[in-house]
Amino acid sequence: MAPLRLLTTLLLFGLASAAAADRIQHHELDNGLTVLVQEDHRGGVVASMLWYHVGSGHEHRPITGISHAVEHMMFKGTEVRGTGEFARLIAREGGRTNAFTARDFTGYFQLLAADRLELAMELEAERMHRLVFDPEEFQREMQVIHEERRQRVDDPPEARAFERFTATAHMASPYRHPIIGWRKDLERLRLEELEAWYQRWYTPGNATLVVVGAVEPERVFELAERHFGAVPAGEVEPPPEGREIATGPGERRIEVRFEDARVPLLFLGYNVPSLATAAEPSDAYALLLAAELLDGGRSARLPEELVRGPGLATSASVGYSPVARLDTLFSLVARPSEGHDLDELESALREQVRRLRDDPVEDSELERAITRLLAAEVYAQDAPMGRAQRLGRLASTGIGWEEAQRFEERVRAVTPEDIQRVARTYLEPERLTVGRLLPGEEE
Template structure:
């Protein structure tokens, strides 16, 4: 079974599919109904219920408030490595049997690692939910790891890094750019970790990490689908509420990101590259760090500037000037610490990156000088609303969006009220966000070019 494994260094088309509150909850209408109900078990585990009674199916997720940014220096990749190892079995379930049991019962399962969280989920018929909860609770406390299981899986992770990062020139460039932007902050490294440090991870490292962070008070259960809080509570208490705390409360203590003092330029040449690529990263506050009224404005800014064929950059560079074959912008606000804003562009065949960069900077200058108009603001909100309508059709997407928001510093109420907040975004809000991103802000620009090794 192919797993999601980790969320980093995605191809650019996939970047725009990454879940963000602006795409999932944005819109011009009011938030529907009451917020999902939440409660806390006696051992500190949080529970959120998102009812969706259209089919007798549920999405069951357990989120741990620990990710790649919480690893001990010198042991990068440990959070993602443990995610792999969580499928190796317990005293009750043999290695590899967890997913086979889920599939045998008609379900699907997967897992993913982020800088700030790690999560495990299953989509299953409602009547199989007790089985899933029993198995997930079992591996929260009873994971069995030996060198015989751990060391071969370490080789799997190393091969995954080769495939996803080292054999992908775009990913390698993004990796270098992330380090240049975030410096010594953990967000400046790949979630999967450094190859030489992955190679040194041990069974003891994994078990220590597991014992420290995989504990009820550091976990949140989210169940979306054909269930109510009244139905879920006794199940949560039966399977998760009986798990004793085994570690002190985890309090994060991360250093603040120190941005570059001046603009940075990176060039990577690779014989595998046939299409030059231009990328720029800029510091931006995360949802958690932005002022409340500014939070949705960054998503609207990204939509107006470079999402889709009606965006400013697409119209100018692709349609009018004909110097780009593709261009997009995005905002990554789903982080506990600082976020970032990104732009990428592909030149038309025979075009050069210098002309492309000049045209992008000219469009940004026009935006800063002239502001946005009523029509493009309304269009951006309409597009975001259409994305939200589609996203709300998927209980798994909704569960993910709430989980990601909770894991990166937002409250249930803030997430639920996102449509109203997007609706209230004004032209002035968008311009304030634009100035925060583009004025007096260092950037990291990367160029990926055909040719020899960089």
């Protein structure tokens, strides 16, 4: 059987299997907490994820990094449990737990045997409104965060360059702030500010509980009422605005040179809409497929025409996620190979973007991209955690969890004309930021 036909067969089988488990049950508590349940009895486990609709995209100077700092404090004890007890109780039952902070949300998850779900709900409900902000624990965690920032951002030259590029590309958006926070803001962050942030955003009406696995929806709703129902509702504040300038602020360029950089790196970023901000959902899906055409596997355009073909680049990639609360970036990142420079590479990347604008994609190439994208989605949603992440991200960004059930239909509806239209509308110089990382001068 030919590779593409085999992939299509597997994809259709996967979509059929997923459809059987795609029924999502929805319930809302009186205090505003949204509960989503998706049954998946293929294994005996359950993923429980509590999503708070707050992240670095809600922050401002001088308190950047505060959402991530609150995430750290969520593991430091409550009014009835000490530091580390949450994780120890989950581990004792054979489960695992962790958390993450992003631009639009902060998520907390547990992966457990299905019959241990109630423990996760009990613990999460407790720290939703009974968290303790201990000064000594705060000082210790801030040292951990400073070290985390040093390792992830301050030390790697590529990360330092990307931080500056992002701040330039997002002129009018809080996405310009690093998720971990600016270093100077972290140095002055105060415990009372964290507690106020927690009181402001960690409320049932600003949260979504997602449970996926070997569970019965009515039983999950019963447990949610039992453990979260008594949590005070609090006030739900609207998230801050932060749309980019509609027509683009004009092409911007940033160039940085670091002595510890060994090889150059090129960033191109176009300000584009997300599913939450696009005039039509088809715009976001067309952009998603444009990214797939450029960088969707070894046969995509960038690997074929920049890396393996003329050998201009040692690596070239494209990034675009339609799941965001605000306008986002369609970004291209590439590293030139030996004997080639950033000018050549930038011209080659701009040529790839021009082709999307001026030359309609062949139906056969688009069909291959659609097949790859749908296959990747099926594989990503195969486990309960992947399904829970998809639902939580959609709910937390204001797009709505219902969009998960329209994904395949929306992707298949994209036409060559759609891709050409969004490329002409959004992938234009007025919306472009170019970033260059240059290595230090040789001694």
